[in-house]
Amino acid sequence: MKYFLKILSFGGLALTVAPAALVLAGVLSWRMHAALMLAGAALWFATAPFWMRRAADAA
């Protein structure tokens, strides 16, 4: 389950950054990039809290 959640989380991060590269390459519109970034944010914040460790920081 955790493995699956991690895949979804990293998919969210990919959705955050990859569309921008496609906008730069001229194959994706800015509007679509903004929509995909929002979807990426939703995916990341919906899944990452379930597997990221809650251990205290070094401090």
Add this chain to the structure above:
Amino acid sequence: MNASPQGKLAARLDAMNEFDRAPVSPERLRGPGGFIGLYAGEHVAGTEFVIGPLFVAHGVATGDLLWGLLAGNLLAVLSWAFLCAPIAVRTRLNLYWHLRKITGPNLLFVYNIVNALMFCFLAGAMISVAATAVGIPFDMPMPGLDDLYPTSVAWALTTLAVGGVVTALAVLGFDRIAWFSKIASPWLLLVFLASGLAVLPQLGVESFADLRTVANEKIWTGVPAEGRVRFTFWHVTFFAWFANMAMHIGMADLTILRYARKWQYGFASAFGMYLGHYLAWVASGVLVALAIQQGGEVAPGPIAWLGAGAAGLIAVVLAGWTTANPTIYRAGLAMQTITPNWKRWKVTLAVGAATTVAALFPALMMRLLDFVALYGLILMPMGAAIFADFWIFPKIGLCSGYAEWQKIAFDWPAALAWIGTLAACRLMHAMWGWDIFFLGLPGWFVATGLFTGLSFLRQRLRREARPAAS
């Protein structure tokens, strides 16, 4: 039992830090991974949305920015690795207990209050940053680069609302927010990167060959905005070096690096510097260039919208909120020494209220470069005192940790070195017109020299006076 005011003050301070009194035990030491994550997360904050644009406003040229950030961030990393980390791993004490040995509890109390005030202003800037994103859906008029006072009723109401929420969350607890901040940091970093990339075509970049021309002609043009000093390579280098002066040269990160197995973990700060203070500053500079080209607003919220739409607004709010919260919490901890009978939530509430009032003034956000430099400069002399006490004193036959050994409540050599250094920096500024960004380096030598010289005098005088007294 010591019932004097000095004794009470010392007892209050000590009680708050009691749990951290002992050096870190070997089983609690950590590997490099934790430090990489910590530094990378801590230095991708809401304020990065302001600093990149301010470089553009100061008319820095492309080469000066890129090379200056490379050099300045390298110097910052070296300061963490060679100044702060070696002392941290040898003493394993946090800043509070280490400084207490040198300054005595009463001078440390003063340091705590100054530190808390600085934290309040810093958190205020972060709340202002978040407010610029929250206000967009309500068509709030944004403050401009030169605005120092509240610009509209809508700005005041939005800032008060954001400050109220941030304070309420800080009152409710710190741990959950710290954890959420950790979750948000990798996403935030990618938002900066993606935003910068996505707007390049609108600036005229159609291929990699265009990058240099667009950077020189449209982003970092070398022409400052009206009323701003033009930044050179040296401004950028020294700003990047001293942006976290309080943490490395000022030794605040003793508290973090004391958990490091090896002093070399100080190099982990490179992840914070080159991701947050290089990539994010460059990306936010690109965003503001587009805003200027379109004749739009240059506040963090609007420029994040240009780069990433709604995700950009969320990023600005989260980046502001997750960094303002621990800052308010730390300020509350420091302030609690003045009001020992208040519950922690009451102190946090008071600090949050003060921070929110500070956030009403866009000056904190729009003059962030100057404020950050001032913040580091004010706290730096105590870091220099720690350096001298640890490395120089044993070599010249002076006693380290003299205040603790002699049970001195207020160490006057440390106090005079602190005040004297700031006075010397003021003088350098007045006489030679040196910008605040350049004062930290000579100031460090002044602080180290003053503290060493005055401590030498004091320890010698006491040594000579002792036989006569006995």
